[in-house]
Amino acid sequence: MATGVSGSVVKPAAVRGLTRSFGDRTVLDELDLDIEPGQFVALLGPSGCGKSTLLRILADLDQEVSGDVRVAERRAVAFQTPRLMPWKRVWRNVVLGLPGRPDKERAVAALEEVGLGHRVEVWPKVLSGGEAQRASLARALVREPDLLLLDEPFSALDALTRIRAQRLVGELWRRHRCAILLVTHDVEEALLLADRVLVMRDGRIGYDQEVDLDRPRDVTDPAFVALRAELLSWLGVGEGSAE
Numbered sequence: 050m051a052t053g054v055s056g057s058v059v060k061p062a063a064v065r066g067l068t069r070s071f072g073d074r075t076v077l078d079e080l081d082l083d084i085e086p087g088q089f090v091a092l093l094g095p096s097g098c099g100k101s102t103l104l105r106i107l108a109d110l111d112q113e114v115s116g117d118v119r120v121a122e123r124r125a126v127a128f129q130t131p132r133l134m135p136w137k138r139v140w141r142n143v144v145l146g147l148p149g150r151p152d153k154e155r156a157v158a159a160l161e162e163v164g165l166g167h168r169v170e171v172w173p174k175v176l177s178g179g180e181a182q183r184a185s186l187a188r189a190l191v192r193e194p195d196l197l198l199l200d201e202p203f204s205a206l207d208a209l210t211r212i213r214a215q216r217l218v219g220e221l222w223r224r225h226r227c228a229i230l231l232v233t234h235d236v237e238e239a240l241l242l243a244d245r246v247l248v249m250r251d252g253r254i255g256y257d258q259e260v261d262l263d264r265p266r267d268v269t270d271p272a273f274v275a276l277r278a279e280l281l282s283w284l285g286v287g288e289g290s291a292e
């Protein structure tokens with residue numbers, strides 16, 4: 050199998066026949082997936098279906114797999130919790146792990162982009178939940194990824210902060226034009242942000258739908274409402290659901 054493949058890869062992600070088992074439980078079963086440059090993809094699916102498993106593999110955090118996994122070399126990941134190092138100031142967290150000397154200017158620029166220009170020197174414990182999540186986004190962006198992997202980055206935020214964070218990710222995507230794979234449980238969030246929505250089922254991508262709605266999107270638009278109903282039905286929670 051090939052993973053973490055080089056810059057010769059044209060697509061941010063190209064996955065063929067990906068299988069991952071834990072003991073005798075097969076979580077990903079011959080999964081195929083392509084993500085195009087600059088595409089914003091949302092990934093939904095019931096709890097435990099393998100979304101984070103897939104994301105971890107794409108982030109090269111799990112190599113115990115079979116199949117062919119090709120991923121852009123420049124990729125970054127942000128998780129449900131910000132995972133900042135408490136003993137490093139915020140700006141140092143942002144550039145942590147980058148090659149060379151810690152580049153404060155780069156860190157400051159990324160923090161300003163996410164509205165944290167005033168939090169450069171503080172310790173992570175001083176940040177609110179939403180601020181810490183934005184710092185985690187800055188840490189991902191500073192890597193100038195071709196593929197940004199986001200695993201439920203807003204789920205721990207309160208409703209208002211969540212809306213702001215969603216808007217911020219939409220803006221950052223428009224500016225940077227990196228491909229994004231966003232794992233979320235929120236159908237509305239997926240349809241507000243993504244070009245394409247996937248639902249995992251039985252270890253594969255069971256549903257793959259382009260979201261061809263004008264931006265900014267309106268949750269009351271009949272086309273939006275229809276897509277939401279279809280997705281909910283696919284997830285087995287809508288009226289007259291497929292389950």
Ligand SMILES: Nc1ncnc2c1ncn2[C@@H]1O[C@H](COP(=O)(O)OP(=O)(O)OP(=O)(O)O)[C@@H](O)[C@H]1O
Binds near residue numbers: 071097100103
């Ligand atoms: N390291 C591991 N060892 C054993 N089982 C694991 C491991 N990681 C994941 N699993 C199992 O694989 C399945 C898929 O887990 P995963 O975390 O990918 O689900 P998920 O779709 O992200 O769920 P959620 O929406 O709840 O986050 C689960 O049954 C989980 O228990």
Ligand SMILES: [Mg+2]
Binds near residue numbers: 100200
């Ligand atoms: Mg998960």
